[in-house]
Amino acid sequence: MKRITEPELMEDEEQVSAYANADFSEAHDHFIALIQQQVVTDQMPEIVLELGCGSGDITQRFAEAFPRCVIDAVDGSQTMLNFAAQRLPLHLQQRVNFYTLLLPAIQFPKSRYPVVFSNSLLHHLHDPYTLWESLKQVGDPGGMVFIMDLIRPDSISEAKQLVYDYASGEPEVLQTDFYNSLLAAFSISEIRQQLNRVGLELSVEQVTDRHVFITGKI
Template sequence: MLERTLEPEVMDSEAEARDYDQMDHSQVNRIFVEDFLSSLHRFGVADTSGIHVFDAGTGTALIPIELMQQGFAGNVTASDLAESMLAVARRNVQAADLSASINVVLRDCKQLPEPEATYDAVMSNSIVHHIPDPGKVLAELWRVLKPGGLLFVRDLVRPASIEAVEKLVLTYAGDSNEHQQRMFRESLHAALTLDEVAAILQELGVDANSVKLTSDRHWTICCRKS
């Protein structure tokens, strides 16, 4: 099994923010949002107008924007620890004319200022692999979620070998520039295995079966807080 190799927790240079924003995330983001909305509906949320969502590690806010464009009627607090990412996120939100629905904020998701049970739903795409101790982030996301709320977290799964890493880089970033390929490669090395995520959930008192493999490179936590 490939050992986990940590990468920088914060992608906070202009080059990283620009390259990340310019990578084609459209299909991944669309599927993420479709799955998130489907999970809300499955847990009985038919009307999203009063729903307040926390997006942990929003990057350049592409997922909250996609969420609104798919008909979500609530509002989103979109958070990140990287000022460079947030600068691009604010421009993206403004360009999409969604400033009234998406609030872009600076947050360290290992230690959130929000009180317990603040949000109706918490979502996150690809923040966990950035964190040296990802249990801290998952614990905080669970803490700020209201009882009955949806936790929906998706991230990369660490492949079993370097060969498997390179196959994924070629498949999903083969047309990207060298810096973008390196970011994806390093993220795969820093990602968690399904068993590692399940163990963290168990420590938090969350059903370990809430995490499942959902693609050839992703795991997803989907559960309702009792």
């Protein structure tokens, strides 16, 4: 099935509110657990960058899982970042910095980071090389990368089945969002081709019926 892109930024108030209030705990805890399999808690570098942090759910989970870390979290949508800032618990406010930043960016809050992570950004990007080039631009040489995203199903009926299986209890706007995101996602072989083209030797592994996990060193 051919990829169908969706708008890059999530800026519509209703869409963002539904996204920010949805329960993504299963997928997001899984992402954090996959990172914890790669790096033990006290060996996580003290400063990390999150790309496309949205309403900050992963940001918070990462901050709780790695209590020594300061997280610079960026997103191009001010609407998303408003939700992220509002819901950030007081005890994390010293360690989480949100920045409005549209990718590709000329400048990041810091010039280089030893860890860059991102969940569900890749499928939003019309040009996937925006993500891969950003990693090369802002990741330390030898720095770690953790990316999770959706995998594009083979057919419309598979996409509809995934929406039914995982989002049938959610508001319609969220179901539509999920469906559009599945259609906008890349296949595993497309991701491998993209990484080959930019010379990033990262492992690409399917970790659920709908998610891919991409990790390794820059």
